[in-house]
Amino acid sequence: NLVLCSKGIPQTLAAFGLEAFLDEAGCKLVFYLHKVVRGVSLSTTCLLSGFQAIKLCPSISRWMDLHIRSPKCIVSCCFFCWVLHLVVNIHIAQYATGPINSKNKTMDKIYLYCSSPIPGRLVFSVTAVIFLFTDSLCLAIMVWTSSSMVLVLHRHKQRVQHIRSSRLSPRTSHETRATHTILILVSMFVSFHALAAILSYLITRLQNPRQWLRNIAVLVASGFPT
Secondary structure, eight states: OHHHHHHHHHHHHHHTTOOSOOOHHHHHHHHHHHHHHHHHHHHHHHHHHHHHHHHHOHHHHHHHTOTTTHHHHHHHHHHHHHHHHHHHGGGHHHHOBSSOOTTOTTEEEOSSSOEEEOOOHHHHHHHHHHHHHHHHHHHHHHHHHHHHHHHHHHHHHHHTHHHHTTSOOOSOOHHHHHHHHHHHHHHHHHHHHHHHHHHHHHHHHSSSOOHHHHHHHHHHHTTTTO
16 A cells, blocks of 8 residues: 555656645655565565465475464564665665756656656666665565465375365365465566566666656556555
8 A cells, every 4th residue: 555655646646747746855755655665565475475385385384493483473574674674775865856957957857746866877786786686585585485385285286186076066176276366476476576677777777768668667566566
């Protein structure tokens, strides 16, 4: 909800012609909040998928010895994700500024309602590496845990197949429905976040990106939260 509100509401207002409805403090707050909650959403979704895999997969439970302790760790880990992203994204408040100033050529129009100084090559490279690493790590963990759960469900379905074969029931098995749900979730998770990261990189590096490209980037970034 915070991801959608922090970017969707300002973008919608700007689409209706309101371009300077945020001052500098408002721009800093909106962009900082969006970056933080976007990172928290990414991390916690990946985290909860990991806890599901720990509870479902016996091999992971024995390896990590977290089968019993995992429910108690969820709140602490989610709190840690909030603190981590609040600290990591603090630099956003330094760069986002108020309404676009057409006289200042060192300013870059981020969206229709805020602007930002064009980052130096070093700053951009360091920031890009940090966020690329964290996003890639979350996506990799999500794919790994989801694949583990699908494999466990498939093996369980094979083990109980001879029991269900004696029953004349045309309904889809619980394992199949759970597998479809997991595959849909991980496919949307990876595709939306990967595409959003690519579009964000293009917008940052292009000298004068088209407005339709910015709109598509906002739409894709809102896809998975929706």
